[in-house]
Amino acid sequence: MxxxxxxxxxxxxxxxxxxxxxxxxxxxxxxxxxxxxxxxxxxxxxxxxxxxxxxxxxxxxxxxxxxxxxxxxxxxxxxxxxxxxxxxxxxxxxxxxxxxxxxxxxxxxxxxxxxxxxxxxxxxxxxxxxxxxxxxxxxxxxxxxxxxxxxxxxxxxxxxxxxxxxxDASEEFSNTKFIKREEIKSDRPELGTARIVVSGGRGMQSGDNFKLITEIADKLGAAIGASRAAVDAGYISNDHQVGQTGKVVVPDLYIAIGISGAIQHLAGMKESKVIVAINKDGEAPIFSVADYGLEADLFEALPQFMEELNKLNTIQK
Amino acid sequence: MKILVAVKRVIDYNVQIRVKEDGTGVVTDNVKMSTNPPDDNAIEEAVKIKEAGKATEVVAVTVGEEKAQETVRKALAVGADKGIHVQADGILEPLAVSKILQKIVDKEKPDLVFMGKQAIDDDCNQTGQMLSALLNWPQATFASKINVKDNKLEVTREIDEGLETIEINVPAIVTCDLRLNEPRYASLPNIMKAKKKPIEKIVVSELGVDISPRLEQLKVEEPPKRKAGIKVANVAELVQKLKNEAKVI
Amino acid sequence: MMSRESMEYDVVIIGGGPSGLSTAIKLKQLDSNLNVCILEKASEIGAHILSGNVFETRALDELLPNWKELNSPIKTKVNKEKFLFLGKTKSLSWPTWLLPSVQKNHKNYIISLANLCRWLGEQAEALGVEIFPGFPANEILYTEDGSVKGVVTQDMGIDKDGNKKDSFEPGIELLGKVTVFAEGCRGHLGKQLIKKFQLDKGKDPQQYGIGFKEIWEIDEKNHEEGLVMHTAGWPLDNNTYGGSFIYHAENKQIFLGYVIGLDYKNPHLSPYDEFQRFKTHPDIEKIIKGGKRVSYGARALIEGGFQSLPRMFMPGALLVGCDAGTLNMPKIKGSHTAMKSGIIAAETINEHLKENKDLSIFEEKFNISWLHKELYHARNVKPSFSWGLILGIIFTGIDQILFRGKLPFTLKHKHADHDTLKPANQMSKINYPKYDNVITFDKTSSVYLTGTNHTDNQPVHLKLKDPNLPINYTLEKFDEPAQRYCPAGVYEVQKENEVNKFVINSQNCIHCKTCDIKEPSQNINWVTPEGGGGPKYGNM
CATH class of the missing domain: 3.40.50.620 (HUPs)
Incomplete structure (x- = not known):
């Protein structure tokens, strides 16, 4: 059948x-x-x-x-x-x-x-x-x-x-009435359903520095995530938190920036299809789950990343 | 109005799950158990509606082994009036649970049935919807806001695209999202009082429902460990790989 | 002051560990009409209990003589013992006939103390004791004449800035004719009582250790159910007091642990990393190789013994078990002694309530008990190790084997543990090996196994008396040792825009109390978080 x-x-x-x-x-x-x-x-x-x-x-x-x-x-x-x-x-x-x-x-x-x-x-x-x-x-x-x-x-x-x-249609069920649907209109996709997530950790060193991540996320049409450490340090609000006590995400592409990869964080993103890690500590546990690892100072790597993205003719959204 | 709230006993969400070596399930011996988190929201909402004078009675029900009644006791401590424990051992599929709950609904005749949207153990997300199908009642799943108006409920639902608002006629089923409310704490005096509230015990066989499993759990295993990939030399190589090899940007 | 609801009991017990549960059970046996309740800060009885544990049944035999018929979780009898001195790669097996008799275990059992407590909890409830898990006692209440009249439970639903949330639920007063403090090592209320009533007057400073424990499921061929093994030596140097235990329990599990005296001097020392490194010794690695770590935890233990044991009675209250310090260090056992102190407390309270006798009769009862004798005989072992491992062992041999603890003098504990650190620049740095995530693990993956959590948005329960001290003084002088002595990664010094910042990840706390003990300026005060917070230990 x-x-x-x-x-x-x-x-x-x-x-x-x-x-x-x-x-x-x-x-x-x-x-x-x-x-x-x-x-x-x-x-x-x-x-x-x-x-x-x-x-x-x-x-x-x-x-x-x-x-x-x-x-x-x-x-x-x-x-x-x-x-x-x-x-x-x-x-x-x-x-x-x-x-x-x-x-x-x-x-x-x-x-x-x-x-x-x-x-x-x-x-x-x-x-x-x-x-x-x-x-x-x-x-x-x-x-x-x-x-x-x-x-x-x-x-x-x-x-x-x-x-x-x-x-042919069947009969209407009269006890349920639809009232309205408010689609969240945001230029940025929801963390839980985004195709691409760009996340920052404590390596970002300040809330201000998250603008480096925002830029890249805008370019990629990505949602912004964060590790618990970054949230606890006050760099970003906790609705961005990925991990055991935050959201579990399974995007096509997860870019972890300045995130060491505590197991609680990995629990929230390790099912992502492709994982990228950018961290200056080559021994950081995040590299053990990353498909592509870049050992580099993020404050140098991120502007370069933006530059390279700008060179591309097309970017999938 | 009378509200029936279904609660489930599950492994506490803070406990790290350990898969049994023989592949038959996960370790539950001496593991901290708790009420399924969104079930706490369901109880809280029912009690709030009662406190607002829009409901007259809140009945908490659970289905499961002897110790499952702890979840009913907890519900009584935060404001439920009466408890029901349907005693049943072994794995119960949501279909079986919804058939059991249907019997309890027949008996208790509630106007509303609340429960969590999903249990954090089997992650099925079925029971509320199945119960509403069996009763042919309207359903409001993933509720993050409930507004009671006479014999109707206006419910805001958390959906992938955002929020959806529907209006359903009573009797109805609502499954609750964690965002619905913040469950209260049980105070010590209320825990003491809850010890004196009645819990009706029903043995599942008395209900005459077929609860035999339809699914066979062949194996439970740990998720495969992800392997490390490659290190790239520079940003240009990274972007090139993402574009041409992984094809994700 | 806010007005609170109150509940009255004959006896209010703080802490559902071995001593508190034994007190409760004995009280109900003596008089089933007594109203007895136990407050427990963990989400359930047993969830904050961590111990080796090789269990001596002496106190349990007195408390519940028919324990064998009550389906108790005491199953694995010790059937073999080993003691190894470890060098870096070699080991020397010490003949067990040369061990002091206190270190012989052939009548004892390998148990999970957490499971024993769960079972004792069931026994207590069956006798009518009210147990309230998830309710920390936060504050002591005194009558106008200064005697203890009860406690206040923790307020719930306070946000991190101290404001009441919608879910706010005020703590309530629990009033007892007698209050028994049984919080375990370094109880935060016990600490206040000792100070207020000068219970430690004339006693030596208290001594502590930090104990780690992991549970491993190991290969069948390496498992010998009933085997008890201890080691001393590597990786610690001769001047640091400590050693390991490996107990082969049921179901192919071993309880693997390490204890280090908190009187260590080098601020660069990381107890956690010493434990991880210990597992890489060839003689240890071969046991766990191919196995899987299933649990991790850590807890401070109280080691001062007889010389440091405070007075255990005061007006309106008793202090029992490790909250006072009844652990027998040479035996490495505190469960049976804690239970015995609880039994004596119950007998004292019963006579106090019935015959109006003063609570000071606790001391008379204690002095004629086997508990007193046991602690007295053990008294010189721990202080002798302040001379180093080798002299300590020689002295202990003489003291325990030849004289059986009856030498006519008592060695003193000279310093409190927070006074022993030397400045960082005078001590050598220690390079610990990297974790391989097979045998050795990083702290965060370890903490993950404890299941610890504290709900978001509540006040930090690790209070700094001076918030600037860690960076302005402790970092400079001691390289902020909190980063290393905390077994759960709660404390970090983090550079933010080139400025050092002291970060407290209080949600990671596993309630071991080491920071409260070891912080060199006593700048950290551990207070109770919201109820139910902290680890969710299984069979620890």
Missing amino acids: AVLLIAEHNNKELKPFTLNAATAASQIDAEVHAVIIGQNSTDAAKQLSELPVIKKVLSVEAAHYENFTAENYSPIIIKLAKNYSHIICSANTFGKNLMPRIAAHLDTSQVSDIIKVISPDTFLRPIYAGNAFATIKSKDEKKCVTIRPTSFDPCESTGGSASIEKI
């Missing part, structure tokens, strides 16, 4: 993590269908049909799908579920909110936040905030699985031409 992917979108276009979830779905079974539920979401549906891994798109439109509430989404997915072995979506706040509601209706024990597909019924997932990994085998006939988006590469976004099938 095929796998059903639940697309996440904003009615105009797909949310990027849908591409990561599609990759995970295709690792379970080659026959991946995707359902897109929304209002005036035909452009997003078309975009979905162009993902080469998607073999068929099911599109549902109704006014009550405009705001993606789980209560409205779940009946239609439950109806579709009889044709599928797996239901897949991202383990972000959208998928976390939605999937258990579906799983409970299907009387299925959900497997949350997987980081690896071992076989169609066996998955790897972190537990205890990533301090242990569990290998889980599902014995349920239908499997509801949410995937950690950063653990799967996004699939190709063009070249496919899946058919788009319109299906």
Whole structure:
């Protein structure tokens, strides 16, 4: 049986993590269908049909799908579920909110936040905030699985031409009413979800010196992080803190500047895809987890770094 | 209005987790246990709503082994009126817990059910949503602000993009974010009083729900240790590697 | 003064360690109608307990004679003993028949004292003792005539600037007909009582040590359950008092530790690094190689013994266990003596309440007990090591083996530990090897294993009497030794824009009290943080 992917979108276009979830779905079974539920979401549906891994798109439109509430989404997915072995979506706040509601209706024990597909019924997932990994085998006939988006590469976004099938909407759930969504409009991405994080530690020596980091973060479209030591020293506010008692981040690129790499800090960033460390102490523990280490005085290295970035024609955002 | 709050006993968040050598789980012997942190926020919010005169009773419920009732006792010490301990041993999946809670809801008939958004042990983030599905109630997950108006709740939810506000009709389920409030401390006199408050004990088999596991935990292991990469000679080389080799900028 | 709620008990006990729990249990055995409560600053009983521990059951046999039937965590009997003198790469095994009898352990057990306390806590609760974990006693209350009438628990919900937060919860008064202080070594209230009532009048200055402990899970082939091993010598020099212990416990675990006297003289010495270096000795490394470190912790211990033991009674209160200083140093054991002091305290209190006898009968009871005899016989060992390791051993051989502690004189402890440091420029720097993160580890990874934490935004609980002293004086004269004697990396001297700054990472504190003891000007005062803060030790 095929796998059903639940697309996440904003009615105009797909949310990027849908591409990561599609990759995970295709690792379970080659026959991946995707359902897109929304209002005036035909452009997003078309975009979905162009993902080469998607073999068929099911599109549902109704006014009550405009705001993606789980209560409205779940009946239609439950109806579709009889044709599928797996239901897949991202383990972000959208998928976390939605999937258990579906799983409970299907009387299925959900497997949350997987980081690896071992076989169609066996998955790897972190537990205890990533301090242990569990290998889980599902014995349920239908499997509801949410995937950690950063653990799967996004699939190709063009070249496919899946058919788009319109299906009927289900009834509205009247006890939940959407009021508003306030997207945080900031030039800087949120620390928890940023693709790139630039972090400073006590090596920055003062709050003023953090402007060296801000400059680079602006250039890269990155969030700004900090070690606990830098926060305790008063260089930056504690909502920037990465680590055991701060935020756990898993960006594509983590740049640690003047951070020695206390284990509490490593606990918060060691799952990042690529780690860069800039530190003048060549023995600093941060180098033991860095993909690229630069042993240098940060006050010399950072202006050079900025210069090199300025030389680049393009920078991915 | 009556509020049921579900609380879970987990390894204290300060304790460093140790994976058992035989791969069957993590070490829990002589390890400090506590109430799941966002469950404390759930209790706090329920008690606050009661103190504001908008609820009449707060009932704390837990499902788990004998010692799990410590979490109920703690809830009683910070203002819950009554406790329920559903005694069940072994691994309980969120699906099983939500079925058990459904029975408790049938029995207690609360107007609201609160709980933490996620337990810090299995990190599943399922129980609240599953319970609302089983009851066909509205759900407000990841709540960072709750405004009670008559038979409705206006809830602000923490979502990836920012904040979302929804209005749900009572009866409803709310799962709580750490940002919802700052849980109060239990005072000594209240701890003493809590010792005298009733905790109803229910053996899970009396509820007639199927709690048999559907998932098989094949192995628990330590996450792989990250290996050191390379040292670059200068900034130019670093930027070139990030651009062309790692392809991240 | 703010008005506080109060609760009244017959007996209020401060500290849920071996002495406090024994006091409580004995009291309830003597009279089950007594209202007894225990305040404990840790989040649960046992979470701040750290000890070797080779346990002598003598006091427990008296307290709970049927302990073997009560599922106690006392399982591993000592079945083999070794004593090694370590040179840099070699070692010399000392025949155990030549050890003083106090250092023979064949009747003793290898235990986790934290687990023993958890179990004693259960026994106490079953007898009706109220135990309040997470509630530090912060302040002593006195009646108008100056006798102790109880304590105030810590206020909760104060921010770092001293303002009340929304969650503020005032401490309450716990009033006891008798208050028992059982805080362990260098209790912050015990310290005040000793001063106020001059309990140490005519006594030698108290002596302390710092003890480290790691738990390792080791390769089966290196594990000999029941083996007790001690070492002296390397890496310490002849003038520094200290040594190691390695106890092979159950489940392939060993308890590996190191104790260093806090009367060391060289401010460059780092007790933590001496311990880490010790593990690289070939005879030690071969035991832990291929194993895994699972726990780390450190705690000051009280070593002054008989000469330094303060008077343990005062109006309205008793001081017991390591809060007073009942540890037997040559035996390297303080648990059974602490428990015995608690038992004597309970007997004293019972007679005080029933027959209106003065609390000073504690001393009469103490003087005729085996505890007194034991501490008296042990009294000359520790001071003899002030002559150096070799002379100390020779003297101890004569004192303990030939005369069994009955020599007709008593050696004195001359200095308090904070007075012993020599100026940094007169002592040689010590180059410690780098950590390999296999056998030896940096401080922060070690602290991580303790699970210690203190909630953000509370006042710093390590108070500097003079905030400028560390940089203006101690750094210059002693190279600020707090950076090294603290086993948890709480203190750092940090250069910020070329200016030195003394940084206190109080959230790392593991409540060992070493800073309170060793700071050369006694400039650091350890006070209680918010309840539940500090380490979360498991089977330490």
